[in-house]
Amino acid sequence: MDQERKNKILPYLMLMPAMAIMAIVVIYPIFSCIATSFTQEEAGGFGLENYLYFLADPMQLTNIGYTLAIVLVTVVLAVGIAYLLSIYLRFSNSRVSRWIGKLYLLPRFIPGLVAVNGMITIISNSGLLNRLSRLFGADWQLGLIYDAKGIILMNLWFNIPFATMLMGAAMSAINNSEIEAAKDVGAGKLRIFWKIILPLTYRDIFISATFVFMSNISSFTTPYLMGGNYPTMMGVTMYNLYGNQHFGRSAALSVIMFILSALSAVMYIYVNMRKDQWEKN
Amino acid sequence: MTEQTAQNANVKLRISNMTKRYSNGDGVSDIDLDVREGEIVTLLGPSGCGKSTILRTIGGFIGVDKGEILIDGKPVQNLPPEKRPTAMVFQSYNLWPHMTIFDNLAFGLQIKKVPKKEIAARIDKMLHLVHMEGHEKKYPTQLSGGQQQRIAIARALLLEPSVLLLDEPFSALDAKIRAQMREELKRIQQALKITVVFVTHDQEEAMALSDRIVVMNKGVIEQIGGPTEIYDCPKTRYVASFIGEMNFLPGANGTEIAVRPEDVWLDDAMEPEMSAVIRTIMPLGHYTKVGLEMGEHFLRAYVPKTDAAGLRVNDSVALTFHKKYVYNQNGGLQQ
Numbered sequence: 001m002d003q004e005r006k007n008k009i010l011p012y013l014m015l016m017p018a019m020a021i022m023a024i025v026v027i028y029p030i031f032s033c034i035a036t037s038f039t040q041e042e043a044g045g046f047g048l049e050n051y052l053y054f055l056a057d058p059m060q061l062t063n064i065g066y067t068l069a070i071v072l073v074t075v076v077l078a079v080g081i082a083y084l085l086s087i088y089l090r091f092s093n094s095r096v097s098r099w100i101g102k103l104y105l106l107p108r109f110i111p112g113l114v115a116v117n118g119m120i121t122i123i124s125n126s127g128l129l130n131r132l133s134r135l136f137g138a139d140w141q142l143g144l145i146y147d148a149k150g151i152i153l154m155n156l157w158f159n160i161p162f163a164t165m166l167m168g169a170a171m172s173a174i175n176n177s178e179i180e181a182a183k184d185v186g187a188g189k190l191r192i193f194w195k196i197i198l199p200l201t202y203r204d205i206f207i208s209a210t211f212v213f214m215s216n217i218s219s220f221t222t223p224y225l226m227g228g229n230y231p232t233m234m235g236v237t238m239y240n241l242y243g244n245q246h247f248g249r250s251a252a253l254s255v256i257m258f259i260l261s262a263l264s265a266v267m268y269i270y271v272n273m274r275k276d277q278w279e280k281n
Numbered sequence: 282m283t284e285q286t287a288q289n290a291n292v293k294l295r296i297s298n299m300t301k302r303y304s305n306g307d308g309v310s311d312i313d314l315d316v317r318e319g320e321i322v323t324l325l326g327p328s329g330c331g332k333s334t335i336l337r338t339i340g341g342f343i344g345v346d347k348g349e350i351l352i353d354g355k356p357v358q359n360l361p362p363e364k365r366p367t368a369m370v371f372q373s374y375n376l377w378p379h380m381t382i383f384d385n386l387a388f389g390l391q392i393k394k395v396p397k398k399e400i401a402a403r404i405d406k407m408l409h410l411v412h413m414e415g416h417e418k419k420y421p422t423q424l425s426g427g428q429q430q431r432i433a434i435a436r437a438l439l440l441e442p443s444v445l446l447l448d449e450p451f452s453a454l455d456a457k458i459r460a461q462m463r464e465e466l467k468r469i470q471q472a473l474k475i476t477v478v479f480v481t482h483d484q485e486e487a488m489a490l491s492d493r494i495v496v497m498n499k500g501v502i503e504q505i506g507g508p509t510e511i512y513d514c515p516k517t518r519y520v521a522s523f524i525g526e527m528n529f530l531p532g533a534n535g536t537e538i539a540v541r542p543e544d545v546w547l548d549d550a551m552e553p554e555m556s557a558v559i560r561t562i563m564p565l566g567h568y569t570k571v572g573l574e575m576g577e578h579f580l581r582a583y584v585p586k587t588d589a590a591g592l593r594v595n596d597s598v599a600l601t602f603h604k605k606y607v608y609n610q611n612g613g614l615q616q
Contacts, residue, residue, distance in 0.1 A: 175374040183363050186440075
């Protein structure tokens with residue numbers, strides 16, 4: 001075989017093992033799942049029965065709406081807080097900012113299960129905060145646990161550090177001289193934010209938002225441990241359906257979840273691929 | 282003579298008794314400096330000598346611990362950058378990458394609420410001055426480094442500053458463009474008769490550009506003077522070593538003798554005061570660089586092309602020092 005042909009084939013050969021594993025553990029299950037989702041549990045054969053179940057059953061619709069609501073609130077709060085935090089960390093030189101800069105990733109290193117249980121012991125109706133309040137004669141019933149508020153609180157714990165990290169990278173790409181030059185020509189803080197910082201970082205807001213959206217739409221640990229019995233987030237719904245031998249329905253829910261994720265993935269790809277005029281050379 | 286004119290001419294910028302120390306001990310102390318109207322003054326020194334610190338205190342990007350900075354006779358040391366009549370050009374990444382060249386130039390004027398028509402007219406005129414007509418719609422990344430710095434200078438000049446501050450603006454450019462930009466800056470400065478404070482670590486750049494040079498070392502001013510004055514009478518050993526090439530030889534009582542390579546004259550006197558052996562001969566165009574070994578010391582001499590023709594490696598030659606400086610143990614000039 002001549003060298004040129006060898007060079008052409010070699011990369012594919014080297015990719016083969018990875019492709020084979022992908023095919024077995026990712027691609028085959030996806031198609032199998034899609035096939036299962038169309039396998040009708042009651043009428044038998046193939047059909048849309050499982051999907052219609054989710055679109056017709058008011059309880060299931062509530063579950064999907066509940067999931068989307070929690071995820072959207074999480075996205076807005078986590079990305080908003082993280083954006084402000086990343087600006088603070090980038091442009092403040094104070095001791096507080098340096099300490100936050102060192103500590104803010106810590107939640108990422110605490111296993112999810114531990115963090116959720118830790119939070120529960122603090123915020124539950126007989127938790128640490130309740131007991132402290134009782135020392136002073138009050139009796140705080142926060143009502144955060146087994147409720148959407150608790151799940152959102154926990155989601156913020158996990159997602160603010162992550163989003164801050166992503167947007168912090170964008171902030172550090174802004175040069176000091178770009179800010180100083182703006183001050184030099186007479187721009188105040190607000191104008192610097194609107195005209196310099198935001199245009200240079202808005203894309204990373206969207207990118208962080210898609211990441212936070214995708215990782216939360218399918219979340220399980222937090223809603224399982226902290227959520228109530230009804231409504232439930234989609235991850236928990238799926239778990240329950242599967243446990244009750246509704247394989248077709250849980251497969252259909254997986255596909256629905258996948259479609260929702262894909263929508264945000266499309267936004268991610270669009271924002272990422274979209275080059276502003278100034279980035280084209 | 283320079284001091285005389287300093288007193289007579291119109292002082293645009295005065296720094297008096299200014300000190301700024303960072304928490305790590307770096308900074309500048311007891312800086313006194315007058316910059317006259319229409320003058321280019323260069324702050325020259327190695328990195329960490331405090332030259333950028335002085336420039337940034339003038340621009341308002343860092344505060345001072347004590348002392349005063351007066352521009353047009355008014356104290357500015359407590360004003361933020363946006364309130365000072367200065368404009369700064371930074372080393373690089375000067376322009377806002379997401380704005381067109383026009384928008385970059387218009388930004389400051391819009392803040393000042395200059396009418397739209399006037400903005401366009403002033404930008405037009407300024408682009409003409411820096412030879413960048415027709416680039417209005419481009420983005421900074423579509424320009425070369427030199428072009429970007431021209432725009433940055435234009436942006437600073439559009440603010441009509443009392444003092445233009447340049448912080449090593451050409452050091453990221455390659456040598457040829459750098460030399461070109463120096464000439465451009467000089468031309469623009471003479472056209473507008475603007476007062477300029479320029480920071481550089483490149484002594485050649487300082488010599489080429491400046492009306493006066495401020496040589497700095499470890500946070501203090503070593504010498505202030507015109508390029509020729511600094512070159513011909515370096516007041517300290519540090520200045521002698523930093524500006525131009527210099528040979529140093531030990532003298533009597535811990536003193537040091539300094540001789541410029543062009544002041545080392547080779548001849549064939551019969552009873553030489555000093556003699557040396559030629560070790561290297563490097564023809565460099567209009568002059569030749571000759572490496573000499575004198576006892577345990579090495580010297581460089583610049584010999585005119587015509588005189589160098591007869592020289593051979595390992596020849597013994599007699600030396601005379603046409604001009605020399607003697608520095609005492611503290612580095613001060615003795616004679």
